[in-house]
Each structure stands twice: as structure tokens, then as C-alpha cells.
Amino acid sequence: MIEAVLFDVDDTLVDTRGAFADAVGAVRHAFLPHVPAEREPEMLAVWRDDAHGHYAAYTRGELGFDEQRRLRADELHVAFGGPRVDESSYAAWLEVFWGAFEQGWRAHDDVPAALKLLREAGVPVGAVTNARVTLQESKLAAAGIEGVPVLVGVDTLGFGKPRPEVFLEGCRLLGSDPARTAYVGDEPDVDARAAVAAGLVGVWLDRPETRRGGVDHTVGDGVHRVRGLDELAAVLGLA
Template sequence: MTTALPADLEGVLLDVDDTLVDTRGAFAASVEAVWRTYLPHVPADRVPEMVALWRGDPHGYYRAYTRGELAFDEQRRLRADELHRTFGGPPVDEATYPAWLEVFWGTFERSWHAHDDARATVDALRAAGLEVGAVTNAARAMQDRKLAASGLADVPVLVTVENFGVGKPDPRVFQEGARLLGTDPARTLYVGDELDVDAIGAVRAGLVGVWLDRPGTRRGDGHLEDPAAADEAGVVVVPSLTRLAESVTQAAVR
């Protein structure tokens, strides 16, 4: 970590997917279910490529959703069709999408669980006297269910894509999160796994941006994942939520 945390922190806003909840693992289980059902001709050793394609989203369908350009189900159907086309499967159109979704989404919801360091980190942040909440680009109802299923029902979802019709990195999203948390934006951390959308977006909105760069979990496919760029932008980089909690505690006693 090259950029230090301020000592006068008031609160921490956390991303949900791949920050608190192991969404990457849940997607891996879901893509494997799709492989078994629709793409069994693909060798098993290529399933990680399928997962990487889903997470990488090279055409940016999910980010188009967060900009208000696509509906949630439409971005997901387009990604499903891209997955099938890439690996030689049947097209996923509006007629076949409901059956596909039952396979994918049913597995996804059954696979939700928190990262191993999430519960202890939330407790440590609160023990340090900080306000804690979540800001996410997904829908509120789904994120509430996801956090509850992951043992984090006490983390309030404060802002979603539904508040303004767009998501991060729109500065209003971060600023509204701090307002609802009751903290000064300049004394509020925003922690997320995407450098540009989460950490740099938070810095540009006047918060303290923290990039959670867990080893082995980067998306690739053109996503900004450069520690030098993080440093230049004044972003704090941590490899785990445990390290975040330690850094917050150290900052508080300086």
C-alpha cells in the first residue's frame, strides 16, 4: 500500500460483489452449470475460459446497464448469447433466455457466500467507531438478499443503480452514499474491487478511494488494473479486507 489512509476517518462504504461477497465464485458455479446443460461439447479444461469471458464482459454490456443504456435482463441475455457464440453453443434469444436463466441464476443464488475476511472486517470497522454501509451498481432487492444469504444482513445497502438511473462511477452515487451514511465524503472510504469504477470513481467524487486488489482475481479484458495508475490517482491499494481493517486501525492511532 503506497497511499496512506487519513487518521480522521468517519465511515466506510463497501462495494458488494467481489468485495464483501464472493460473486466470482458464484459466477464460476453458474457458468459450470450452463456448460453442463448447454455446452457439454466444450472440454472441461476450458471452463475457466468461460468464467473469464463472463467476468471480463469484453463488450461492456454490464457497464452499459450501469449507464442506463440497457435493462438488467437484456445485458445478461446479451452476455449469455456471447458466451454461447464464443464456445459454439445455441443462440440465447428472447425465446430461449428464460430456460437459460433458470439454470444460470438458480445456481448463482444458491452459491452466494461472503469472502472469508468480510464478516470480521465489518465488525472491526465498527469496533473502530466507523459507520459502515454498502453502495452497489446492482438492484437493491437482489443485494439485500445476497448480503443476507452471506451472513451480512446488518450491512445496509444505501445506494444502488436505481437511485439515479445510473451507477458508479457517477460521482452522485458515492456522494449520496456518504450523505446517507452521515459522514463527510473526504473522511469516508469507498472500497471496491474495480480500480476505475470503484476506487478512482470515489476519488473523483471527493471520497478516499480504496482498490481491493485480491491476488488472482483480476478480470483482464481491458479493465484498468494497474497499480501505478492507482498510485497516480491517489488510490489506496489493499490485497484483502483484513489488510484494510489493519490499516484503518493503524491510521486511527497515529
């Protein structure tokens, strides 16, 4: 019997992929005008896939937030024949990127009903994320998502998922037994399988057509797979 639910934020509650698409489009227009607009999906894939693992290095505490983002920006420009993004040009790049990114923060359509169901069932919820707590609080507020406190961010312990301590700290702060706590996230490796390894119930939210490259998309032992949050109630035994 599940007694609590922890959520990932990006691409689980908030449509961060869509916000990144807006940001990449703004970057193309401002800095890469020679790239046709129809190639923006390719640019988005390069940004999200992060082939050299700069964001993962950030979650391990090996890179600062701005440094990983500047490196990814530079690689994006190089991949599409644009000017290099160095420390002197990064501020101008960030102004364009971040302005569009913030404007694109929206909740996924299935979020309100899922949270309402959990609230009415008396199931406490929280968020455990691989971004800074204050950033994710701002993101949830801008997306109109209420009642999901950000319990653990990458700045809470100095590292992020898939380390088991991150999930266990979320359970501790929520006051729930890990074995009776579900963790719901869009990445099968750092979310669902890592949650199971930490002793939680792992739920992989495999939204249609949103998978990123460079990820092992096998379900894994003990992992529940849903295609939307409307399927969550059945997995949690609340349907």
C-alpha cells in the same frame, strides 16, 4: 481521520466470482456439453470480462438488466460454439444460470473480522453498488453479512458508478463527510479511482488472482491498495 466506510458488494464482500463460476459450470453442463469442463475458467473469463460492455451500458441506464444478461449469455454461447440465446430461449437459460448463481453466494473469509473491527471502532458502514438494491440485499443476507445496509444501487439514481453522484448519495444517506469517508471496492477504475474523483478516500481491494480482463489496473493518484480486508485497518488508521 476516516469516520465512515462505504463498500462495494460484488467481489468485495461477496465472492461473486465464485458464484459466477458455479453458474457458468451449470450452463456448460446444460447447454454446452461439448465444451470440456477444464475450459470453464475460460468461460468464466468471457462472462466476467464482458468485452462489449453490456453491463456497463446497464449501469449507465442504456440497457435493461435482463437484456444485458441475455446479450452476454448469447455472446458466451457463440464464443464456445453453442446455440444462440434469443428471447425465446432466455428463460430456460436463466433458470439454470440463476439457480446455480444464487446457491453460490458466500462471504469472503476476511469479511466478518473486518466488519467486526469497524463496528467495535464505532465506524458506520454501508454499501454502494452497481446492481439493484433488492438484489444486493438478498445477496448479503444469503451470504450471512449483517450490518451493511445497501444505501445506493443502480436503481436509486437510474445510473451507477463511476458517476460521482452515486458515491455522494451514499455519503449523504450514511450522514458522513465525503472527505472522511472511505470507499472500498475491487475495481480500480469504477471503484477506487472514481471514489477519489468524487472526493472520497478510494481503497482498491486487489485480491490475489481475481482481477478481470479489460480493466486498467494502475493504482492511480490518491488510491490506497490492499490485498485483503485484513489490511484495511492500517489504511484507515484503526490499527
